[in-house]
Amino acid sequence: MFSESDHLFMQRALKLAALGRFTTSPNPNVGAVVVKDGVIVGEGYHQQAGGPHAEVFALRQAAEKAKGATCYVTLEPCSHYGRTPPCALALIDAGVRRVVLAMTDPNPQVSGRGIALLQNAGIEVASGLLENEARALNPGFLHKMLYQLPYVQLKLAASLDGRTALKNGVSKWLTGPEARLDVQHLRAQSCAILSTAETVLCDDALLNVRAPDITSLKNGSMRQPLRIILDRLCRLTGQEPLFLQGGDIILLHQAQARENDSWPLLQLPESTLLKVQRHALALAADGRFDLKAVIAFIATLPVNMLWVEAGAKLASSLWQQQLVDELVLYQAPVLLGPDARPMLEFAELTEMNQAPRLNWFDIQQFGADLRLRAKVKGQ
Numbered sequence: 001m002f003s004e005s006d007h008l009f010m011q012r013a014l015k016l017a018a019l020g021r022f023t024t025s026p027n028p029n030v031g032a033v034v035v036k037d038g039v040i041v042g043e044g045y046h047q048q049a050g051g052p053h054a055e056v057f058a059l060r061q062a063a064e065k066a067k068g069a070t071c072y073v074t075l076e077p078c079s080h081y082g083r084t085p086p087c088a089l090a091l092i093d094a095g096v097r098r099v100v101l102a103m104t105d106p107n108p109q110v111s112g113r114g115i116a117l118l119q120n121a122g123i124e125v126a127s128g129l130l131e132n133e134a135r136a137l138n139p140g141f142l143h144k145m146l147y148q149l150p151y152v153q154l155k156l157a158a159s160l161d162g163r164t165a166l167k168n169g170v171s172k173w174l175t176g177p178e179a180r181l182d183v184q185h186l187r188a189q190s191c192a193i194l195s196t197a198e199t200v201l202c203d204d205a206l207l208n209v210r211a212p213d214i215t216s217l218k219n220g221s222m223r224q225p226l227r228i229i230l231d232r233l234c235r236l237t238g239q240e241p242l243f244l245q246g247g248d249i250i251l252l253h254q255a256q257a258r259e260n261d262s263w264p265l266l267q268l269p270e271s272t273l274l275k276v277q278r279h280a281l282a283l284a285a286d287g288r289f290d291l292k293a294v295i296a297f298i299a300t301l302p303v304n305m306l307w308v309e310a311g312a313k314l315a316s317s318l319w320q321q322q323l324v325d326e327l328v329l330y331q332a333p334v335l336l337g338p339d340a341r342p343m344l345e346f347a348e349l350t351e352m353n354q355a356p357r358l359n360w361f362d363i364q365q366f367g368a369d370l371r372l373r374a375k376v377k378g379q
Contacts, residue, residue: 002129009072010129016045017074025191026302028141032058033072041065055087059094067095074134076105079113088117101127102134106145140304149299150306157330163340178367179330184211190225190307197231199310208245238268249276316345331370
């Protein structure tokens with residue numbers, strides 16, 4: 001069904017799609033290539049939410065050469081009017097002869113409709129070329145469309161014996177600079193970062209993206225993920241370094257713990273007033289946040305990929321409640337001993353078949369450290 005040249009051109013489209021991984025959130029990463037007589041005459045990728053889609057950039061570059069050409073796209077062209085016009089209509093108007101897709105769009109506003117528009121206009125459509133590679137580009141987008149929930153990535157750093165810090169709490173720096181830079185890259189690909197007031201206060205955590213090699217937005221600024229901080233008891237003051245950085249923040253606190261306008265400790269710098277929101281959530285029976293309710297609240301936001309970077313309490317609770325979709329583990333070549341703090345805490349197991357099994361899908365080395373990524377079983 002697909003030729004060798006079809007594979008080569010789709011591989012090019014996939015490479016282009018990956019160029020948008022730091023800037024398209026919460027939109028998917030999409031690449032497009034227009035080919036006429038075996039030669040690429042136009043190509044593009046989706047660069048920023050609200051901006052032109054990949055097909056538009058490729059068609060602009062191809063101009064009149066698009067007529068009678070083949071367009072390779074990593075995701076089914078949209079068929080509805082959103083912030084931009086439908087790409088399926090743009091392909092029809094350009095007079096392309098054939099469209100090759102990596103995958104259909106799971107968005108119910110699009111799924112199958114883009115293909116139908118093209119076929120009704122007499123355009124040949126073939127789908128499924130390098131679909132697995134295309135799906136790997138957009139795990140958050142696909143997960144949100146299928147389950148109406150964000151794709152939760154839990155980041156942990158541990159020693160070879162599964163410890164995250166010494167008994168006294170010291171953990172800097174367990175991993176090396178190369179691994180810490182990679183964390184910045186994965187943060188930058190997320191829509192939001194979830195953490196706790198405890199982490200902010202104990203570590204002076206900024207929880208933003210700080211990597212000069214990451215492609216920025218067109219205006220020269222870095223796209224910062226939304227930061228969502230669990231502050232059940234309203235402990236943050238607004239003077240922490242977290243509030244002095246760019247990017248929006250949502251503070252989640254206990255419902256009725258404070259009146260809406262009486263958080264006595266919170267004195268926000270004037271420059272951040274419009275960037276910080278507060279939202280109250282009811283607590284679970286144990287007096288802690290109901291994490292399923294937290295994830296459900298985050299699902300109402302434009303958040304596909306949720307990066308969790310916090311201490312063992314939140315990590316363990318998310319794990320125990322089966323709210324983690326992917327584990328991102330940085331393993332340092334050190335041993336911290338049995339008295340050091342464990343990576344995760346959960347109930348004692350009495351049988352080996354009770355132990356959760358993970359599916360490793362990516363293992364890389366950064367400096368002296370390993371990064372292991374696993375899909376949690378059942379996802």
